[in-house]
Every structure is written in C-alpha cells, then in structure tokens.
Amino acid sequence: MSTTEPSPVLRTATFTCVRCGLTTAVLDPGGARRDHCPSCLSSRHVVDQVEGGPADCGGRMVPISIAVPRGGAWRLIHRCTLCDELSESAVSTDDNHLVLMRLAVRPLAEPPFPLDLFGEV
Ligand SMILES: [Zn+2]
Ligand SMILES: [Zn+2]
Numbered sequence: 001m002s003t004t005e006p007s008p009v010l011r012t013a014t015f016t017c018v019r020c021g022l023t024t025a026v027l028d029p030g031g032a033r034r035d036h037c038p039s040c041l042s043s044r045h046v047v048d049q050v051e052g053g054p055a056d057c058g059g060r061m062v063p064i065s066i067a068v069p070r071g072g073a074w075r076l077i078h079r080c081t082l083c084d085e086l087s088e089s090a091v092s093t094d095d096n097h098l099v100l101m102r103l104a105v106r107p108l109a110e111p112p113f114p115l116d117l118f119g120e121v
Contacts, residue, residue, distance in 0.1 A: 010033070011027060012025075013026040014026060015034075017039065017042060018042060018044050019060060019062075020037060020042070022037055022039045022040070024037065024038055028092035029093055032090060034092060035087075035089045036061075036063070036076065036078065036095075038092060038094050038096060039096050041076060041095060041096060041099050041103075042060060042061065042078075043060075043061040043063075043078050043089070044058060044061060045057040045058055045060070045061050045080040045082065045083065045085065045087075046058065047087070048085075049085055049086065049087045055085075057083050058082075059080045059082025060080070060081045060082070061078035061079065061081070062081060063076055063077070063103055064078065065103060065107075067088060073090065074091040074100070074104075075090060075091065076088070076090070076091050076095075076103075
C-alpha cells in the first residue's frame with residue numbers, strides 16, 4: 001500500500017480552466033495532481049515559484065515551451081501573462097498531444113539562424 005494515496009476529497013475534486021472553461025478532475029489518470037488544463041494546457045498563477053507557497057498574482061499562465069531533463073519525462077514550461085514568472089510542471093498522460101507537439105516543434109519551425117548552414121558542415 002502506498003502512503004501517498006490522494007485524499008477522497010482530491011479524488012473527486014474538479015477545477016475549471018481559466019482559458020477554455022473545461023471542467024476537469026484535479027487528479028490525472030496516473031493519480032498525480034494537475035496544475036494545468038489537459039485541453040489547452042493553460043494554468044493559473046497560484047503558486048509562487050521563486051519563494052514557494054501561494055502566490056497572490058492569480059494571472060493566467062500560458063504554456064510556452066517543453067523542457068526535457070536528462071533521462072526524464074517532458075516538463076511543461078508556463079509563463080504568467082500578468083507578472084512574467086515562469087513555472088515548470090509535469091506533463092500528464094492525457095494532456096492535449098497536439099498542443100504539446102506544437103510547443104515542441106515551434107523552435108524548429110522558426111530558427112533564429114538559416115537552417116541551410118547545416119548543408120555546409
Ligand atoms: Zn483549458
Ligand atoms: Zn503571475
């Protein structure tokens with residue numbers, strides 16, 4: 001038995017996305033606590049990433065990028081539209097795959113240098 005079983009309250013809790021209005025379970029299929037909408041991947045700035053604890057900002061956090069730690073699973077990077085603070089969170093198995101892929105390939109679609117340089121190496 002695991003000692004990290006979520007409480008019965010969390011198991012049935014839901015939240016409503018500030019961007020697309022989707023109401024979704026707080027726990028993802030793997031039992032982890034969500035901090036962003038599985039459909040549009042938006043989030044709310046309710047945790048202070050720098051100092052820890054609750055943030056009083058409450059701004060909308062939009063997904064801006066994917067980070068991949070060495071040997072680890074994808075992490076989703078959010079930026080707050082109000083205060084510009086960045087946050088990092090785990091990707092859930094039922095997060096919108098299309099939005100995730102769009103974020104992942106965006107840098108390749110718009111490189112800051114000409115890609116044909118690779119042809120001369
Ligand atoms: Zn949403
Ligand atoms: Zn903020």
